[in-house]
Amino acid sequence: MRAAALFDYACRLGDDSLILGQRLSEWCGHAPMLELDLSLANIGLDLIGQATHFLKLAGDAEGEGRDEDKLAFHRDVLDFRNCLLVEQPNGDFAQTIARQFLFSNYQELLFRQLCASTNPTIAAIAAKAVKEVAYHSRLADEWMVRLGDGTAESRARVVEGLDWMWRFADELFELDAAIEPLVESGIACDVRKLRPEWDARIARVLKDATLEAPKARRGVNGGRVGRHSEHLGHLLSEMQFLQRAYPDSQW
Amino acid sequence: MSKNWPLWEVFIRAKNGLSHRHAGSVHAADPRMALEAARDTYTRRMEGVSLWVVPSASIVASDPGDSGELFEPAADKIYRHPTFYSIPENVKNI
Numbered sequence: 001m002r003a004a005a006l007f008d009y010a011c012r013l014g015d016d017s018l019i020l021g022q023r024l025s026e027w028c029g030h031a032p033m034l035e036l037d038l039s040l041a042n043i044g045l046d047l048i049g050q051a052t053h054f055l056k057l058a059g060d061a062e063g064e065g066r067d068e069d070k071l072a073f074h075r076d077v078l079d080f081r082n083c084l085l086v087e088q089p090n091g092d093f094a095q096t097i098a099r100q101f102l103f104s105n106y107q108e109l110l111f112r113q114l115c116a117s118t119n120p121t122i123a124a125i126a127a128k129a130v131k132e133v134a135y136h137s138r139l140a141d142e143w144m145v146r147l148g149d150g151t152a153e154s155r156a157r158v159v160e161g162l163d164w165m166w167r168f169a170d171e172l173f174e175l176d177a178a179i180e181p182l183v184e185s186g187i188a189c190d191v192r193k194l195r196p197e198w199d200a201r202i203a204r205v206l207k208d209a210t211l212e213a214p215k216a217r218r219g220v221n222g223g224r225v226g227r228h229s230e231h232l233g234h235l236l237s238e239m240q241f242l243q244r245a246y247p248d249s250q251w
Numbered sequence: 252m253s254k255n256w257p258l259w260e261v262f263i264r265a266k267n268g269l270s271h272r273h274a275g276s277v278h279a280a281d282p283r284m285a286l287e288a289a290r291d292t293y294t295r296r297m298e299g300v301s302l303w304v305v306p307s308a309s310i311v312a313s314d315p316g317d318s319g320e321l322f323e324p325a326a327d328k329i330y331r332h333p334t335f336y337s338i339p340e341n342v343k344n345i
Contacts, residue, residue, distance in 0.1 A: 035277050035288035042291050142283055
């Protein structure tokens with residue numbers, strides 16, 4: 001029971017990082033500037049590194065011989081446990097930044113808490129990753145300000161991007177019955193408690209960016225139990241193609 | 252759009268005690284963006300512990316046409332090199 005919950009939790013953590021890392025890698029060679037190309041690819045690589053560790057932990061917890069590659073490349077859409085926010089399409093640069101802004105600020109607060117997880121592997125991964133993520137949120141915060149307080153065009157684009165991404169924020173802070181036992185034993189973080197600080201951070205940056213928070217609307221959820229948007233399937237078809245076509249091939 | 256972003260020169264200190272050395276340049280719209288672009292472009296493989304970025308336009312360079320009067324007079328001043336001292340054997344780095 002406990003092993004199943006840990007598998008689920010490690011998949012959630014790992015899939016968030018994996019899917020967003022894959023999304024960011026789509027910018028490779030397409031970003032508006034060479035410097036931004038590198039910057040987005042760097043963030044993507046950090047995230048894929050985190051995913052490798054979390055999915056290895058998931059595989060070990062499950063105990064059925066699936067390693068991190070098996071979990072990344074041989075699961076289908078319904079078995080992914082990432083939040084809906086990270087699978088949203090890149091859109092333009094402003095939309096990508098809006099997604100990163102919401103997610104990295106959440107992930108930084110989350111990993112800060114997970115540094116004290118009673119599961120030593122989770123604590124170790126979080127301790128390493130929290131520095132990476134602090135940089136991601138700093139980068140995204142600054143870009144929100146540049147775009148929001150920039151030109152009429154950059155502002156219009158970031159308003160639109162934020163408006164789209166905003167509806168997926170509530171899901172980040174939901175705790176369901178599957179994870180509750182892990183919270184009680186100090187392995188998982190009670191994400192509900194992160195919300196006030198996240199709200200304050202987001203509000204501070206939006207103020208600097210001269211932007212207003214989008215109107216509250218009913219949040220969309222389901223990613224944590226495998227109900228995904230249509231976008232994830234397309235993402236996986238590209239990410240998993242090689243391993244699906246040539247199983248276990250290596251280079 | 253990209254051609255409107257100014258150029259910045261990047262200097263990296265490889266480790267404490269060494270001086271910053273020129274590593275290359277990046278395009279950026281403001282100082283923080285320049286610092287982050289430099290970090291993402293030039294320090295991905297543990298190249299440094301400290302970064303400087305300087306607007307390229309702030310650098311005053313010598314004119315290659317002046318190199319005769321600036322540098323060539325040093326060529327025959329061999330006595331300015333500290334090569335006439337005998338170095339004790341137990342001194343490894345000098």
